[in-house]
Amino acid sequence: MIVARADHPEAGTRAATRCLDVCAKALAASVFVAECVCDRPFAPVIIRVMRWELFSQITRKLVAVREFEPQRDAARYAEQLLLSHPDLFARLEGGAASVAARMAARTIATDHLREICELPHAVAELQSSMDNSTMGAGERLVRVAALAYLVCENDLIRDDLPAGFGLVDDCIVLRAARLATANVLGTDHFTEDLTTVHYLSVAIDDALLPSIEAALALAAELELRTRPLPDAIVERAIYELIENPPTDYPPPLLLPDYTPTRVTDSPLLLSAGQIVETDTGLIVIEFRDGTQIRRNRDATLEYL
DSSP: OOOOOSSOHHHHHHHHHHHHHHHHHHHHHHHHOSEEEOSSTTOOOEEEEOOSHHHHHHHHHHHHHTTOOHHHHHHHHHHHHHHHOGGGGTTSTTGGGSHHHHHHHHHHHHHHHHHHHTHHHHHHHHHHHTTOTTOOHHHHHHHHHHHHHTTOTBOSSOTTSGGGGGGHHHHHHHHHHHHHTHHHHOSTTHHHHHHHHHHHGGGSOGGGHHHHHHHHHHHHHHHHHHTTSOHHHHHHHHHHHHHSOOSBSSOOOOOOOOOOSSOOOOSSOOOOEEEEEEETTEEEEEETTSOEEEEOTTSOEEEO
């Protein structure tokens, strides 16, 4: 109960306003958060545990992901890469049929499978990052939307391709969510995310690259789109994604109609690539736009 003191009526009014504000935030949060805490008075609600339909589906999907083993499954992934992207190896002597191509494909396959096997960790990191009290509702929506992509039945690439080949797009979308919200948690991973997305893109069919670019742009646009909106509206959109995960991509969002004032560019442009150099674990890939990326012998990536 709020009591306004006769000698300081404005103090009672301010207290009542603060109380109503806290109650409103708590009510909005209770709609979509299974468990929440406040680490200081009137702090934004912090997501601790999310247990609803979206996360149940993600848990089931990650069971299959944990069955992959990079060294064991790399041969099948490499075969898929050689068959579906022979042009990646066209500048090597002998093309996709050469020993050099097969060795490079095996190296790329092992790296990609390691990234795929990191999906459980990436999911956990995205979820725990939403505990950050500086993260706004818009940034949380970007990250929840990326998690929702994991369970889309009709995403950009079928999940049931051999040896995890159909999970490359899932890895890219999670990286895109981190890129789109890098200002919240710092830019420590920014270059790593960019180079990794580029490296993963060599497994994407050329015709699908514009769609992958659009997915990267969508994450950035979503963060901009939600900036002027009240938190309660954005939280409702988050709740809907958690309770009713989408089956199609891009997902429908419970947000007001939006007319962009400018085109949101993708964080990076993707184009078809070709291996121009390979030597015992070292691979240089050149993309049509002139970008070059080098996979070093220690498995690190860098732009040239």
